[in-house]
Amino acid sequence: MRCLERVVAAAPDGIRVALHACSSDLHAAFEVPVDEVSVPAAGSTGIPLADLAEAPPTADVGVGVVDSSSPAVESVGEIRRRIDRVTDVVDHRRVILTTDCGLGQLSRSVAFEKLDNVTSAARDVRRGLR
Numbered sequence: 001m002r003c004l005e006r007v008v009a010a011a012p013d014g015i016r017v018a019l020h021a022c023s024s025d026l027h028a029a030f031e032v033p034v035d036e037v038s039v040p041a042a043g044s045t046g047i048p049l050a051d052l053a054e055a056p057p058t059a060d061v062g063v064g065v066v067d068s069s070s071p072a073v074e075s076v077g078e079i080r081r082r083i084d085r086v087t088d089v090v091d092h093r094r095v096i097l098t099t100d101c102g103l104g105q106l107s108r109s110v111a112f113e114k115l116d117n118v119t120s121a122a123r124d125v126r127r128g129l130r
Helices: 002-010 051-055 076-087 108-129
Strands: 018-021 036-040 058-064 095-097
Touching: 018 058, 051 076, 058 076, 058 108, 076 095, 076 108, 095 108
Parallel strands: 018 036, 036 058, 058 095
Antiparallel strands: none
């Protein structure tokens, strides 16, 4: 924690600092003074979404809505349902949609399909917010 706090404190003004809390103690990650905490929520190692309610009110929350460990491409509807569950806990203005932990282990075509579906789901959700 002290190391992370030193890194954050050394960041130049105007630089957003994000922390990816993959397979870690989410509560400890929420104690680090960052602009964004990014967490996996789609795959088997995903965090319980109820825990997101404890995110610092000043931090945005990046939430993995597609599983980066599986080549199965989630449907737009499935991703929308995940987004809806997240926004039941965190204000939609603070949510940043991400993948669980990057897509580097998947084929390029699968990665693009997953990202296309995240984009479509985000557009659908955004239309519903107007």
